[in-house]
Structures are given as C-alpha cells and as structure tokens.
Amino acid sequence: DAKTTQPTSMDCAEGRAANLPCNHSTISGNEYVYWYRQIHSQGPQYIIHGLKNNETNEMASLIITEDRKSSTLILPHATLRDTAVYYCIVRVITGTASKLTFGTGTRLQVTL
Amino acid sequence: DAGITQSPRHKVTETGTPVTLRCHQTENHRYMYWYRQDPGHGLRLIHYSYGVKDTDKGEVSDGYSVSRSKTEDFLLTLESATSSQTSVYFCAISEPRTSGSLYTQYFGPGTRLTVL
Numbered sequence: 001d002a003k004t005t006q007p008t009s010m011d012c013a014e015g016r017a018a019n020l021p022c023n024h025s026t027i028s029g030n031e032y033v034y035w036y037r038q039i040h041s042q043g044p045q046y047i048i049h050g051l052k053n054n055e056t057n058e059m060a061s062l063i064i065t066e067d068r069k070s071s072t073l074i075l076p077h078a079t080l081r082d083t084a085v086y087y088c089i090v091r092v093i094t095g096t097a098s099k100l101t102f103g104t105g106t107r108l109q110v111t112l
Numbered sequence: 113d114a115g116i117t118q119s120p121r122h123k124v125t126e127t128g129t130p131v132t133l134r135c136h137q138t139e140n141h142r143y144m145y146w147y148r149q150d151p152g153h154g155l156r157l158i159h160y161s162y163g164v165k166d167t168d169k170g171e172v173s174d175g176y177s178v179s180r181s182k183t184e185d186f187l188l189t190l191e192s193a194t195s196s197q198t199s200v201y202f203c204a205i206s207e208p209r210t211s212g213s214l215y216t217q218y219f220g221p222g223t224r225l226t227v228l
Contacts, residue, residue, distance in 0.1 A: 034216075043202045043219030044155065100217060101171075102155040 004088045009107040018075040022088030025069040037084040078110045115139045116220035124226045131190040135203030144186040145204040193227045
C-alpha cells in the first residue's frame with residue numbers, strides 16, 4: 001500500500017472551507033484513497049473515498065490530482081463539530097482482504 | 113449509525129484474569145474487525161472476520177483470540193490480561209458491495225479497558 005503524508009495539524013475558522021491535503025506520491029493505479037475522521041473519544045467515521053475522479057457527498061468533497069499523487073479533502077463550511085483527527089488512507093483492493101491501516105492523521109481545530 | 117454496539121463500554125480488571133469483549137451488529141454485515149487504539153500508535157488491527165467461523169490475524173494479534181459463531185456477534189478474548197493490553201478497543205463492520213467500498217468501515221463506540 002502507498003504511504004501517505006499529512007500535516008500534523010491545521011486550524012480553520014468556523015464557516016470557512018477546511019482544505020486538508022494528503023500526499024500519496026507512490027500510489028498505484030488500483031489503489032483507492034479513503035478519508036476517515038475521529039472525533040475525540042469516538043470511533044472513526046468514514047467520510048468519502050475515490051479512485052480517479054473527484055467525489056462529493058453530503059459530508060465533504062474529495063479532489064484527486066490528475067496524476068493521483070495527492071488529494072485534498074474539503075469540508076465546505078466547517079463547524080466546531082468538525083474538530084477531529086482526519087486520516088487519509090490509500091488501499092489496494094485485494095479480493096477479500098479489507099484491512100485498514102491508520103496513520104497519525106491531521107488534527108483539525110475549528111475555531112470561532 | 114450501522115447498528116453496532118460494544119459491551120462492556122468500560123472495564124477495569126486485574127492482570128492475569130480473562131476478559132471477553134463483545135461486538136454486536138444488527139444488519140448482517142459479513143466483515144467484522146477488532147482494533148485497539150493507543151496514544152502514539154493510532155488504530156491497529158487485532159483480528160478480523162470475513163464470515164461465521166472465518167477469522168484472520170491482524171498486525172497485533174498476540175495475546176488475543178476471537179470467535180464468531182453467528183453473524184451478529186464477534187467476540188474478542190484476552191485469555192490472561194496484561195497491563196500492556198490497557199487500551200481502547202473498537203469494533204468495526206463492512207459490507208463491500210462494490211470494489212471501492214471494500215474499505216468503507218463503520219465503527220462502534222469503543223470499549224475502554226484498564227488492566228491493573
């Protein structure tokens with residue numbers, strides 16, 4: 001699986017867009033990019049995933065560069081409840097294997 | 113909410129005692145997982161199951177065993193608890209319907225275990 005690099009921490013003002021970058025320069029063609037977050041003391045929460053195209057759901061947008069070497073998770077209007085650790089994970093699909101490896105993530109602090 | 117519950121939510125036990133944690137799901141998901149989370153280590157996979165009686169080891173399986181005798185329950189057992197097993201334990205489920213959703217996992221609320 002490709003290694004990912006994320007900033008350790010970021011700040012964002014409430015109501016503004018939060019843009020969380022992830023570098024995965026060694027990604028291969030059959031690897032998906034997944035984003036999860038973990039709010040303090042809770043279990044991780046799935047946000048979004050993508051392969052090549054940009055994706056959007058009710059929680060966030062995922063922008064993947066054309067060369068797929070990096071991606072950005074966008075929370076369009078951050079609120080205080082979005083304060084959490086955000087994990088970018090790259091995973092190859094290998095039949096029944098479905099193990100996730102979480103790194104240290106980006107700690108996003110949303111402030112007033 | 114993927115219908116996942118964990119019990120107990122908190123437990124304090126003594127070194128050398130057996131401990132069983134239960135993960136229960138109500139939606140017939142095929143895959144179930146046990147992770148532990150410790151400061152400085154993030155989440156690490158202990159064991160996972162891909163069906164009734166079908167289980168496999170994760171990256172930190174030593175000292176743990178699992179059982180899945182029915183779809184809805186996945187049990188994690190510490191045969192003889194040690195202080196190094198003090199941690200927060202999370203259960204997760206997934207039900208891959210497309211290749212891309214294979215790693216879409218939904219997590220339970222966690223069990224905080226303290227081994228004295």
